[in-house]
Amino acid sequence: MTFDQTLVLLILCATIGLFVWGRFRHDVVAMAGLMACVLAGLVAPEAAFAGFGHPAVITVAAVLVLSAALQASGAVDALARGVLPAEAGRAASLAALTGLGALLSGFMNNVGAMALLMPVAVQLAGRIGLAPGQVLMPLAFGTILGGMTTLVGTPPNLIVSAFREEAGRGAFGMFDFTPVGLAVAAAGVAFVALVGWRLVPARGGGGGEGFETGAYLTEARVPEKSKAVGMRLTAIEAELGAANAQVAGLVRAGLRLTAPRGALVVRAGDILVLRADVEALAEALETLGLKLEEEKPPAAKDGERADPERPEDEIVLRELVVRPGSRISGRSAAELLLRARYGLNLLAVSRDGQRSMGRLGDFRLRSGDLLLMQGPAEVIADFASETGCVPLAERELRIPDRRRAMLSAAIMAGAIGAAALGLLPSAAALMLGVLLSVLLRTAPLRSLYTAVDWPVVVLLAALIPVAGALEATGAAELLARLVVGTLAQGDAVVALGVVLVVTMVLSDAMNNAATAAVMCPIAISIAKGLEASPDAFLMAVAIGASCAFLTPIGHQNNTLILGPGGFRFGDYWRLGLPLEILVIAVAMPLLLMVWPL
Structure with missing residues (x-):
């Protein structure tokens, strides 16, 4: 082992350790890993930020903007209203909701799809007599599964495609992921809807009547x-x-x-x-x-949103859950100046499992927290929209603007079609869709930049050069020889299974995009060592990176339901472990059939 190989592996291990620890944000950890590689001479300073111009990064940002246009126009609400049955049993209702979440996640950001359907899930739980968590967890897992069905469904797929292109085999097409991904997603959705929900702990009261969201x-x-x-x-x-x-x-x-x-x-x-x-x-x-302590009529300064003369019966209580990536995450209630800026009161905060949390005003919020807010309903709704929170109270679905809904859907379909037919590269096709969305105003211009999940963009841009250093120093080949010789003992099928399982394990502990970026060069090196096609190994990485079902930290959608479902850290594996075993059982034979070694 050379000095450079030792150095890059140490940096990689430290980076993975920080991801698993969770003390720092993923984008900060990724940038620290990149800077360590630059200082160690493993990445040239002039190439350190080349990742920001990488097609995979541009594509992720474009998909997020187009997803925001679909949400803002009401197109998704109209689809939900048309697909979800008004009167149906548990199995049919859960299958329809989870299937819709998977379908949306194939073509838009899966966190956005989850946030849109969460209030619907809570209402559905009340109608079919289940605890909210027993509907929220299947929905979260369904939206994660749906992302593996298309190129733009989830960032790991884009990263896998980029590594294939860099290996000289060309990028994966829009629907190259579909044969395996769709079968895995369909099997997973059927499992969680018919059987899996029974494995979810019923935290809170059944029947959905004032569900318990934790203390x-x-x-x-x-x-x-x-x-x-x-x-x-x-x-x-x-x-x-x-x-x-x-x-x-x-x-x-x-x-x-x-x-x-x-x-x-x-x-x-x-x-x-x-x-x-x-x-x-x-x-x-x-x-x-x-x-x-904060139960006072909201008062705002001149020019602020709240109206001190508002009748008392218009002041409501609402529960909001803090989304991953919300701009209020990491900030205290006092820093947000809720009363001065919005005329709102924060009455209480719920974070399951943590008892002594200090003064309410000094308490720093984080994703998954539940907030009990008091104020005018429309002001709370605006606050939720602007800050990245999801309202959990019952609401009527938005009446879509038919023209904008049709335009946004047509733009998304056109961009995906152009990429699928090879008329334009995916990044160019989707960015053209963003430009059309701006010109045709299918989404508010102010949301153009707020729709982008910048921590994910920074994470991808920082890890791509680190992955390049892993490959350039020969460290990836070294790890590949270890896997092939020690674990797989030269058997390509066993090696493929090892790649799939290792990727799934890493994805449960760290960000799925980071997992894909770390595993892709290793997978390619394993394929070279076995003189096999790398396609099956890269697809195994794509499938494994989209299977974070064991912990609340593996995927943002898992974090999003932690508070509303009243879940504990150890609740996820009860449904997640059988689901991951099912994924392996379905994916392995399909990978070998569709992408022969």
């Missing part, structure tokens, strides 16, 4: 006339026990006590930090005569 951490002030004044905490906790709530802390004179003594006497003006679900919260407040 909220809420601040309640003790007024002068409150029953709690003069009571000891032990007595207060006994009162709250009947309401299924508990005291998680106390704030007095700005000082927070995270574990106050039971003998402590509560005074007027104290703030009790309560842990209660959304149903028990009202009962807990009423029991002791407490007032929510």
